[in-house]
Amino acid sequence: MAARKHDDETIKAALTGRTVAEAAQILGLHERNVYTHKARLARQGWSPEHDMTKSVPDGFRLKGTSTLYDEDGKAKLQWVKSSIDHERQAELIREACQAMSEDLPQVVPRKAGDSYLSHLLAAYPIGDAHIGMRAWGEETQGSDWDLAIAERVQCGAMAALVDQAPACEQALIINCGDWFHADNMEGTTSRSGHILDVDGRYAKMIRVGVKVMRQCIESALMKHARVRVCNVIGNHDDTGAIWLSIALSHIYANEPRVTIDTSPAPFMYHEHGKVLIGMHHGHSCKPDRLPGVMATDQAQAWGRTEFRYWYIGHVHHQSVKEYSGVTVESFNTLTAKDAYSAWGGYRAQQNMKCIIHHAEFGEVGRHTVNPNMLKGEAA
Structure with a gap:
C-alpha cells in the first residue's frame, strides 16, 4: 500500500x-x-470518542480536559487545559529563522549613480502593511487580501513611487508599524489577545515580510544614493519589528549605501537640514503629546530645525494637524480592510505616499499611488 x-x-x-x-x-x-x-x-486535544473535538493551537499540547455531562450523559461543558509544547515551538522558531534567511545572502555593494540632488530627501512612509492578514472581499465589502496580494501591491507601490520621485541623494523608508499582522504562533495580538484573520503559517508570513521589505530597499537604491530604513514598533508586531531590523542589518552589513536603524525605542527621528521627522506608530502616545515628546527627546535638533513633522500609523486613515512647531500626520494603508475593520465601520482610502523634503524649505512635494493604479491590482 x-x-x-x-x-x-x-x-x-x-x-x-x-x-x-x-x-x-x-x-x-x-x-x-x-x-x-x-x-x-x-x-493536541482531538479524540471524538472521548468527547474531545477542539484541538489546541500549534506549538501547544493538551494538558487535560474536564467535561461536565448532563443527566442523559451528553457533554454539556468542557474545559481544555494546555501547556506549551517547547519542542514544537522550537521547531517552529527554527522554521521561521530558516524562512527569514532563505535566499537572502548578504548584499554585495553596488556603485551609486553619478548625479543626485543633495538638498532633497525622499520619505516613503508605509502605513500599516499588516502582512499576513487575510480578508474576504464579499464579507468586508472591499478587496480580497492575502500574502500574495500584499507582496504584489506593496512592492508595486514602492517601485511606482520611486519612479516618480526625483533623484534625491537620501531616501528614508518608514515602516510606520504593524508591518506584520501577527506576532505569535497563535495568531492573536500580544497585548489584548484579539483573534486575527491570518493567511498562512507564521514562517510563511516572515518569508513574505522580509522579501517585501528587501524589495522596497532595492527599489529605493535604484534612484537614491543612500537609504535609511526605520521599522517602527507597532501593536501587532512588538517583537517582529525588532527582529526584522536586526535581520535586515545583517543582510545589508556589506552595503554602505543602506542604513538599518536597529533601535528598539518607540520613537525614532531623522534630521535633514532644517527638517526634523519623528516616527511613531501612534498606539501608545496621543498626537497632541507628540510635539512635547519631540521637543524633549530632540532638544538640540529642535533648535536647529524649522520644519518638524511626526509621521504615524495605527489609525489607517489620513489626518493632518498642525500644532505649535510640529505637524502630525497619520497615513493610509495599502492593505484592504479585514473583518474586524469592516464590522467596526472603519472606512478609509488605500494608498501610499512619497514626500519630498527640501533641506531649506521643508516639504516641497508629494506623490500618491493606490492599488488600482498598479499592474495586478488588489481588487
Missing part, C-alpha cells in the same frame, strides 16, 4: 465515525501510521 500525505483535517474526517482499519483504507495508509496520527491528534 503506497503511503500518501494528508493534512490533519483529512485525517480527522477519515477517522470520524470509523475504525482505524476503515480510516487506513480510505487514507491509503498502514494502520500503524493511522494509530500514530490518532495519538498525535489526541495529544
Whole structure:
C-alpha cells in the first residue's frame, strides 16, 4: 500500500465515525501510521470518542480536559487545559529563522549613480502593511487580501513611487508599524489577545515580510544614493519589528549605501537640514503629546530645525494637524480592510505616499499611488 500525505483535517474526517482499519483504507495508509496520527491528534486535544473535538493551537499540547455531562450523559461543558509544547515551538522558531534567511545572502555593494540632488530627501512612509492578514472581499465589502496580494501591491507601490520621485541623494523608508499582522504562533495580538484573520503559517508570513521589505530597499537604491530604513514598533508586531531590523542589518552589513536603524525605542527621528521627522506608530502616545515628546527627546535638533513633522500609523486613515512647531500626520494603508475593520465601520482610502523634503524649505512635494493604479491590482 503506497503511503500518501494528508493534512490533519483529512485525517480527522477519515477517522470520524470509523475504525482505524476503515480510516487506513480510505487514507491509503498502514494502520500503524493511522494509530500514530490518532495519538498525535489526541495529544493536541482531538479524540471524538472521548468527547474531545477542539484541538489546541500549534506549538501547544493538551494538558487535560474536564467535561461536565448532563443527566442523559451528553457533554454539556468542557474545559481544555494546555501547556506549551517547547519542542514544537522550537521547531517552529527554527522554521521561521530558516524562512527569514532563505535566499537572502548578504548584499554585495553596488556603485551609486553619478548625479543626485543633495538638498532633497525622499520619505516613503508605509502605513500599516499588516502582512499576513487575510480578508474576504464579499464579507468586508472591499478587496480580497492575502500574502500574495500584499507582496504584489506593496512592492508595486514602492517601485511606482520611486519612479516618480526625483533623484534625491537620501531616501528614508518608514515602516510606520504593524508591518506584520501577527506576532505569535497563535495568531492573536500580544497585548489584548484579539483573534486575527491570518493567511498562512507564521514562517510563511516572515518569508513574505522580509522579501517585501528587501524589495522596497532595492527599489529605493535604484534612484537614491543612500537609504535609511526605520521599522517602527507597532501593536501587532512588538517583537517582529525588532527582529526584522536586526535581520535586515545583517543582510545589508556589506552595503554602505543602506542604513538599518536597529533601535528598539518607540520613537525614532531623522534630521535633514532644517527638517526634523519623528516616527511613531501612534498606539501608545496621543498626537497632541507628540510635539512635547519631540521637543524633549530632540532638544538640540529642535533648535536647529524649522520644519518638524511626526509621521504615524495605527489609525489607517489620513489626518493632518498642525500644532505649535510640529505637524502630525497619520497615513493610509495599502492593505484592504479585514473583518474586524469592516464590522467596526472603519472606512478609509488605500494608498501610499512619497514626500519630498527640501533641506531649506521643508516639504516641497508629494506623490500618491493606490492599488488600482498598479499592474495586478488588489481588487
